Amino acid sequence: MTKVxxxxxxxxxxVDPQGIAAKDALHxxxxxxxxxxxxxxxIELELSGTQAEIEERVKKMxxxxxxxxxxxxxxxxxxEVAGK
Amino acid sequence: MTKVxxxxxxxxxxVDPQGIAAKDALHxxxxxxxxxxxxxxxIELELSGTQAEIEERVKKMxxxxxxxxxxxxxxxxxxEVAGK
Incomplete structure (x- = not known):
């Protein structure tokens, strides 16, 4: 499994209201x-496949x-490739 | 301004219900x-200060x-440091 x-x-x-709220709160x-x-x-994904396959598939997702x-x-x- | x-x-x-829902949908x-x-x-922040200050302040935030x-x-x- 590869992590992406x-x-x-x-x-x-x-406009990002959540970001504005966070900024105001920080101030x-x-x-x-x-x-x-x-x-x-x-978004953390774990998936199998070769580097090229993964790149193409993640784009599609x-x-x-x-x-x-x-x-x-x-x-x-x-x-990196996670265990198994 | 430095971007962090x-x-x-x-x-x-x-447990991450949102992640589980996304996984099910992808399947x-x-x-x-x-x-x-x-x-x-x-979270993308823009803030001013030296590298050391920024590190300490972001941790606190x-x-x-x-x-x-x-x-x-x-x-x-x-x-990287953004313009101005």
Whole structure:
């Protein structure tokens, strides 16, 4: 099984209310050095296959299920092979 | 402003219903090679300060607001300096 990390972020042009709330809360707590905050998703997948297969399949998974391409962007990193 | 990516994941011992739902959906769509799926958060921060200050401050932000340490783990990566 290979581990893949998929990073899903809101597109730059999309307002991120959750990020704005986090930023406001950080400011209230005294973290005034914080500028922009954006909150996205980290999807950790374990899957089998060769490097090339995995790359192609993960792209497809993102397109059909994991990512809302209208408002989100994604990238992924194929990591180390986990045990078994 | 320096960019920092904070990766927040559920602890191994905590059940992840969202991940299970995603895995089931992927299987139904024919992605049978997928094993475990876990869904976490990716928090993108922009903040000012030296490398050492940033490291200390981001840790504090995670402890007091961004991460629920009872059920979540986190790590972060200090990235490139963005414009201005």
């Amino acid at each position: 990390n998929v990073y899903v972020t809101l597109r730059e042009s999309v 209230k707590l005294g973290f005034d050095e914080v500028g922009n905050v954006r909150i996205g998703r980290l 993102c397109e059909v299920l994991l990512v809302n391409k209208v408002i989100e962007d994604y990238s992924f990193e194929i990591g | 990516n904070v990766y927040v994941t559920l602890r191994e011992s905590v 139904k769509l024919g992605f049978d090679e997928v094993g475990n799926v876990r869904i976490g958060r990716l 995670c402890e007091v607001l961004l991460v629920n340490k009872v059920i979540e783990d986190y790590s972060f990566e200090i990235g």
